Amino acid sequence: MYDISLTAAAMLCAAAALAGWIDAVVGGGGLLQLPALLIAFPQLPPAYALGTNKAVSVVGTSAAAVTYTRKAPVDVRLACRLGVVAALASVGGAFFAAGVDSALLRPLIIVLLLAVAAFVVLRPHFGHAPGGVVTRGRVLAAFAVAGAGIGFYDGLLGPGTGTFLVIALVALLNMDMVTASATTKVVNVCTNIGALAMFMWHGTVLWKLAPVMALCNMTGAFVGAHMALKRGSGFVRVVLLVTVAALVGKLAYDQWVAGG
Known part of the structure; x- marks a missing residue:
């Protein structure tokens, strides 16, 4: 059904x-992997790139989640519950995606990301250590924002979902950056499985390529998770800011260059 050169592979x-x-450090790996698939297979419908991306990502995300949960203080039960809410919300987002012009949403997301970057820069201790009491109200807010809200966004548009989750978990549940990133991986596993099931149902996964890419993705995720655990929240914070900058650049390009 498709041909690919050794160089492209x-x-x-x-x-x-x-x-x-x-993705293992702070989320946002899809910003690189999905465009690479779209470039490699311009002749195929985008759904194949999306499906293959999920098939690859779910393996790497699972490897990172296992690595984190073994060494970081992750509340797996909370993370799984958030993941179920996010997965259900992403289905709702995907349902509305066809009727929403993403060009109208991109400027709002860019502004939000710039605000996030400014907040992290101006508060150098944000996410370095847990602090404050996590009340029931904060937990419910986390389910509303990190579960339902960001899950809906994941189905509706998608880019930067992991980054938004990290920020939300740090802000709402007083997690440090490493624990927030670890929790995000568990949530992402749930949402990725839900999305992958849909793509498998429609037969839009390149199964001859996905296992090889998944092995590479898993290797990168394993290394990234260990680096985050070893170097701590300061390292994750720097990668977060770089990822936010890349995401803003990508969305701005899509909005005003490619779309114009």
Whole structure:
């Protein structure tokens, strides 16, 4: 059904490895992996790139989640409950996606991301250590924002979901950056499985390529998770800011260059 050169395959494997690393540290690996698939297969419908991206990502995200939960203080029960809410909300977002012009949403997301970056820069201790009491109200807010809200956004548009989750968990549940990133991985596993099931149902996964890319993605995720655990919240904070900058650049390009 599709042909790919050795050079293109090597490029996709490298992109998958780096995407796995980025995703394990702070989320946002899809910003690299999905465009790489779209470039490699311009002749195929985008649904195949989306489906293959999920098939690859779910393996790397699972590897990162297992690595984190073994060494970081992750509340797996809370993370799974958030993941179920986010997965259900993402289905709702996907339902509305066809009727929403993403060009109208991108400027709002760019403003939100810039506000997030400014907040993190101006508060250098944000996410470095847990603090404050986590009340029932904060937990409910986390389910509303990190579960339902960001899950809906994931189905509706998608880019930067992991980054938004990290910020929300730090702000609402007083987590440090490493614990928030670890919790995000568990949530992402749930949402990725739900999305992958839909793509498998429609038969839009390139199964001959996905296992090789998944192995590379898993390797990158394993290395990224260990680096985050070893270097701590300061390292995750820096990667977060770089990822936010890349995301803003990508969305701005889509809005005013490619779309114009």
